[in-house]
Every structure is written in C-alpha cells, then in structure tokens.
Amino acid sequence: MQSLRMIEDWPVTNAATAVVRGADGALLGENGPQEHPFPLASVTKLLSAYAVLVAVEEGVFELDDPAGPDGSTVRHLLAHTSGLAFDEQRTMAAPGTRRLYSNAGFDVLADTLAKASGIPFAQYVAEAVFQPLGMAASYLDTGHRSPAGAGGVSTVADLVRFTTELQAPRLLDRSTVETATRFVAFPGLSGVLPGFGHRKPNDWGLGFEIRGEKAPHWTGSTSSPATFGHFGQSGTFLWVDPTAGVACVALTDRDFGPWAAEAWPAFTDAVLDELDG
Numbered sequence: 100m101q102s103l104r105m106i107e108d109w110p111v112t113n114a115a116t117a118v119v120r121g122a123d124g125a126l127l128g129e130n131g132p133q134e135h136p137f138p139l140a141s142v143t144k145l146l147s148a149y150a151v152l153v154a155v156e157e158g159v160f161e162l163d164d165p166a167g168p169d170g171s172t173v174r175h176l177l178a179h180t181s182g183l184a185f186d187e188q189r190t191m192a193a194p195g196t197r198r199l200y201s202n203a204g205f206d207v208l209a210d211t212l213a214k215a216s217g218i219p220f221a222q223y224v225a226e227a228v229f230q231p232l233g234m235a236a237s238y239l240d241t242g243h244r245s246p247a248g249a250g251g252v253s254t255v256a257d258l259v260r261f262t263t264e265l266q267a268p269r270l271l272d273r274s275t276v277e278t279a280t281r282f283v284a285f286p287g288l289s290g291v292l293p294g295f296g297h298r299k300p301n302d303w304g305l306g307f308e309i310r311g312e313k314a315p316h317w318t319g320s321t322s323s324p325a326t327f328g329h330f331g332q333s334g335t336f337l338w339v340d341p342t343a344g345v346a347c348v349a350l351t352d353r354d355f356g357p358w359a360a361e362a363w364p365a366f367t368d369a370v371l372d373e374l375d376g
Contacts, residue, residue: 100118100130102369102373103116103118106130106131106366107130109358111351111352112353114349114350114351115132115135115254115255115349116129116130116349117129117130117133117256117258117259117348118346118370119347119348120345121267121344121345121346124263124266126259129255131255133254133255133256134254136252137253137335137350137351137352139253139333140249140331140332140333141293141331142331142335143250143251143331144205144248144249144306145261145306145307146224146228146229146237146239147224147247147248148279148305148306149228149270151177151306152305154215155173156271156272159216162305166208167183167194168183168190168194170193170194173208174305175195175204176205176208177284177306178284178305179204180288181194182194183199183203184201184203185201185203186201186202187203188206188207189203197288197289198285198289198290200291200293220239221238228261231270232257233260234253236253236256237254237257238251240252255348255349258348262337262339263346265280278304279306280339281309281325281327282304283300283304283309284303284305289301292308294317294330294332295360298313304327307329308328309324310323310325310326310338311324312324317336317360317364318340318363319364319366319368319370320368322340323340325342326340327341328346333351333354334351334352334353334354334359335350336348336349337349343375347370349366
C-alpha cells in the first residue's frame with residue numbers, strides 16, 4: 100500500500116504502521132519496524148477494556164456491578180461516565196450524567212478486577228489477552244503510575260493480532276464486542292475529547308471511542324461514523340472501520356500534538372481512498 104509510505108514524512112524518529120482486513124485477518128500492508136516496542140499511552144485502554152470484558156464473560160463480575168463512586172458501575176467506568184476526574188479519584192459529576200474522560204476510572208477498574216479475581220491486573224491482562232493472541236512482545240508496565248490506563252507497551256505486529264481479534268472475535272462472544280464497540284454507552288452525553296476539545300455528543304462504547312459525527316477528529320474525514328478505537332498521547336493510534344472492513348495501527352515515538360492532528364486524518368483518508376480504489 101503506497102499510502103503507508105506517508106509515515107516516512109512524519110516528524111518522528113521511529114514510526115510503524117499496518118492495515119488489516121477484517122474479513123480474513125489478511126495483512127494488506129505494512130511499513131516501518133513491525134517488532135519495535137512503543138509505549139502505547141491511552142491505546143492501552145483498549146487492551147485493558149478487553150481484559151475487563153473477558154472478566155465479565157468469565158463471571159468475575161458483571162457490567163452493572165457497583166464500582167467506583169456511589170452509583171457507579173463497571174459499565175460507567177468503561178464508558179467514562181463514572182463522574183471521576185481526569186487524573187484523580189475525585190468525583191466531578193453524578194454517574195451517567197457527563198462523559199468525563201478519566202484515567203482514574205481505569206485505575207479503579209484495574210483495582211476492582213484484581214480484587215474480584217485475586218489476580219494482579221497486569222497478570223490478568225497477560226493471561227486473558229496477550230497470551231491467547233500470541234502478543235508476546237506486549238506487556239503492562241507495572242512500574243508506571245497508571246498501568247490500567249496508560250502503561251502498555253506493544254508493537255505493530257502484536258496490535259495487528261489484536262485488531263484481528265476485534266474484527267473476528269475468538270476470546271469474546273461477538274455480541275460482547277459489538278456492545279463495546281458499536282453501541283454508544285449512555286447516548287447523548289457531551290464531554291471533552293482529549294486533544295480536540297468539547298464534543299456534543301461525545302460518543303463512547305465500553306472502553307472504545309466511537310467516532311460518530313465528531314469533527315475534527317483524529318481519524319479521517321472519510322472514516323465512517325461506526326469507526327472505533329483510541330489514540331494515545333505518546334503518538335499512537337488504533338482504529339477499526341467496520342464499514343470499510345479494515346483496521347489500522349500506527350505507532351510513533353513522538354508525543355501527540357499539532358503534527359499528529361494534521362498528519363493522522365490525512366493518512367487515514369489516504370489509506371481508505373487506496374483501499375476503495
């Protein structure tokens with residue numbers, strides 16, 4: 100795919116990308132060091148959320164079990180509607196009333212899962228997600244301040260395996276994945292999309308951002324509203340566009356900033372245009 104060469108012009112030292120077809124998991128194109136480990140920042144939330152959903156299916160807890168502030172549940176925490184502040188366990192709103200993007204909420208999720216299962220969170224993610232998918236280079240940095248929210252390290256090659264799982268689930272029932280990625284949790288709530296400002300509505304699934312009609316956005320102008328995924332402040336993103344039937348991963352070693360807000364949408368549009376052609 101010629102469009103993947105665009106990363107060579109990004110103002111970064113290292114970058115790697117790949118595109119995966121959903122129908123059969125075929126690798127449609129790649130560029131850059133596929134086995135190079137990159138800090139994921141908030142792309143980690145996708146892996147953490149998937150482990151939480153595995154725990155739900157395993158009966159460790161249920162989505163509507165209490166977790167976090169009074170009135171909050173596992174579902175609220177996954178959907179950033181628990182009312183917790185961005186980076187501290189301070190309640191800012193009643194659960195279910197605002198979309199307050201919260202790293203602290205994912206810390207609470209990690210603690211809740213660890214207590215309910217008796218297994219440290221990083222170990223649970225490894226056993227529930229990394230190992231069965233063959234993501235041998237991926238791990239949660241337990242020395243990081245927030246291993247649940249932003250402490251993941253992975254490679255494009257490993258995340259290709261994860262995008263294949265998202266498009267053709269083996270670890271979870273398909274209906275669980277669709278609930279997390281295709282249906283807005285607590286519809287109509289507004290909130291801040293980090294890096295892009297206030298959005299009304301600010302659609303989110305269970306751990307996965309749903310693009311909806313947000314504009315501007317870190318995906319492309321031609322990305323379907325059904326597109327879901329996440330980007331990270333370390334200069335990383337992962338999206339799945341069910342309408343196009345493809346997923347894309349891009350990892351870099353430069354923090355998110357104006358360069359990414361400009362480069363990423365153009366890159367995504369070029370990828371989708373090449374696939375459509």
